[in-house]
Amino acid sequence: MNAPWRARFDELWGRTVRGNGAEAAWQALDAGYGEAGRHYHGWRHIADLLEGHDAVRALPDFAGLDHDAIDLAIFFHDAVYDTARTDNELRSAALLLTHAAPAAESGPIRAAEAMIQATAAHAPSDDAATRLMLDLDLAVLGAPRPVYEAYAAAIRREYAAVPEAAWRFGRAGVLDRFLARPDLYQTRPFRDRFETAARTNLAAEADTLRAGHTGEEA
Structure with missing residues (x-):
């Protein structure tokens, strides 16, 4: 992780924790x-979310949110x-x-803990900051x-221990559950920008998985 992100973390920690550590x-x-x-x-995922947050934090839809949290x-x-x-989400929040x-x-800190745990299910949230956090996490879709396709291939590599047939079945099921939702994104700016493309991407990957191929073989 490069120096600017480390500096950002140190400043964030100082504002929110206000102590050592x-x-x-x-x-x-x-x-x-x-x-x-x-x-x-990995770190690239974190950097992508931070950059995505910076790109939208000034929008009127997100005014007044605790952006440090x-x-x-x-x-x-x-x-x-x-x-x-x-x-994993529970353990990350505990960390x-x-x-x-x-x-x-x-x-x-408590707000951030709740947001971290919310990434386990990505369920609809009543909290505006959580909705933004979840949308940032799903922007790649x-x-x-x-x-x-690079994202999907990277996820497959993370689950390399899972046999191919089990992977195709399980991953397609996850994609289907996302596609069954009325909305993938919980905020207007993200729905406007990403909803259509995300549904196209998810459906295409699900079709490829059911055809018996991984994204890397397509």
Whole structure:
């Protein structure tokens, strides 16, 4: 992760945690996002979300949100990522609370914790900041086709231990559940920009999986 993002994290930590521990927190994040198996859920993913947040934070739709809490959630939301487990979001949120102590009960930290846990299901949220965080996390679904295909291939590499037939079945089911939602995105700017392309991308990948091919073989 380059120096500007590290500087951003240190400043964010100082504003929200208001104490020591930035170095230890950063090292914990770097240990996670720097793991060899992070073909998608690595530092580049975090940088993409931070850049996406910067691009929209001034929009009227997002006025008044706690953007520091959103940034904290971005930094920590995939800090723990083990494809063999189902509690990664819970453990990522716990990592934030551990490093933020004794400020763990403060508003921004608790808000970020809730946003991190919300990424487990990406369910509709009543909280405006959470809606933005979730949309940022799903923006890749509406990316241009080559970017989307690179994303899908990277996810497959992260699940390399899963046999091909099981992968095709399971991944297609995940895509179908997303496609069955009335809206993929929970905020107007993201729906306007990404909804149509995301549905096209998801449907195309699902069709390819059911045809018996991976994105890399297509």
